[in-house]
Amino acid sequence: MINVSANSFFNAQSSKLFTQDIAAQAQSFHQKIEGYTPTPLISLPVLAKSLGLKNILAKDESHRFGLNAFKVLGGSYALGQLLAEKLNMSLSDIDLKTVASKFDSPMVFTTATAGNHGTGVAWAAREMGQKAVVYMPKGAAQTSVERIRGLGAECIVTDVNYDDTVRLANQTAQENNWELVQDTAWDGYEQIPTWISQGYMTMAAEALTQLDGIKPTHLLLQAGVGAMAGGVLGYYADALGADNITSVIVEPENVACIYLSGTSADGEVKAVSGELNSIMTGLACGEPNPVTWPILKNCSKYFVSVGDNVTATGMRVLANPLPGDQAIISGESGAITLGLLYALAQSETGKAQAKELGLNEESVVLIFSTEGDINPASYQNIVWNGQYPL
Structure with missing residues (x-):
């Protein structure tokens, strides 16, 4: 059809x-x-x-x-902007090889994903010396779960659909003071x-x-x-x-x-x-x-x-x-x-x-x-x- x-x-x-x-x-x-x-x-x-x-x-x-x-393009750019914002630096001045040394402890980024976006966030967090926690909806492919974990991130498969998984990731980020890096928006969450x-x-x-x-x-x-x-x-x-x-x-x-x-x-x-x-x-x-x-x-x-x-x-x-x-x-x-x-x-x-x-x-x-x-x-x-x- x-x-x-x-x-x-x-x-x-x-x-x-x-x-x-x-x-x-x-x-x-x-x-x-x-x-x-x-x-x-x-x-x-x-x-x-x-x-x-x-x-x-x-x-x-x-x-x-x-x-x-392609998804890593969005996740990495958002992480770069967040790190620059935290350090009160211009994005153009961020050195990806040394930025982790400017933090007493790594930032934790979390997101919900069907696979590719979470892979990109996990990879970008690793490359920038930070941490990632990734949530996936029920039915997620095990290959995607393993790929994300292989990049050093924690990956949690939920028992709800994608949109409800986004809500769960947001709630968990707020409870733990993590940075949510989500590729959809809602009232009050537009910049990232x-x-x-x-x-x-x-x-x-x-x-x-x-x-x-x-x-x-x-x-x-x-x-x-x-x-x-x-x-x-x-x-x-x-x-x-x-x-x-x-x-x-x-x-x-x-x-x-x-x-x-x-x-x-x-x-x-x-x-x-x-x-x-x-x-x-x-x-x-x-x-x-x-x-x-x-x-x-x-x-x-x-x-x-x-x-x-x-x-x-x-x-x-x-x-x-x-x-x-x-x-x-x-x-x-x-x-x-x-x-x-x-x-x-x-x-x-x-x-x-x-x-x-x-x-x-x-x-x-x-x-x-x-x-x-x-x-x-x-x-x-x-x-x-x-x-x-x-």
């Missing part, structure tokens, strides 16, 4: 929170981290032609700091989620440089709470102008809180409750981030929700390229946008929806494969064994 809805609230208004200048500051911070290198932007012209497009350009975040996902979304702009800035003057016609972004989608879309709205690119926000149909908000009568934030089931665990979030919702509301041209079989198909297509294209290992939350492009070309209904989105032989589509095979067993079942066929 693919649901497509035009955004009636679109007004192309950019945000002062997400600008090229702020992105440059975030990228400068990331460049100081040992092992930093821009992730590749991979061209898939043969696949694009087979789908009736001019080109598909995929930013492959499986190479980010050896962590197999803003820093996290700003950190994600590094990959958007990298991609714009790698495009080398090529102007994408379409920007497809996946969303959970919308933290990444908001930061990246905000950057391109400032750098290119929201009127000059067709931006599409794509979500799992069972947890499509951005789609629900964007198709509501008043355009206000709407939540999805319940089990929040999807194989796209990184996107299985029921409550939009109010920090990034305004930029999604103002600058997204379409909202789309899809079934799990769409992203599963995207994983298989990326892993098995046509001759002349490069393979990309993309996980469940990473392949949703490519899966959408492929699925639209497979039926008359899909082709009509592609036409509504303005996709044609002149389209240059920019997507972000935000994770690799973070759950190897699940990846193998989907790509090798054909789980969730289209």
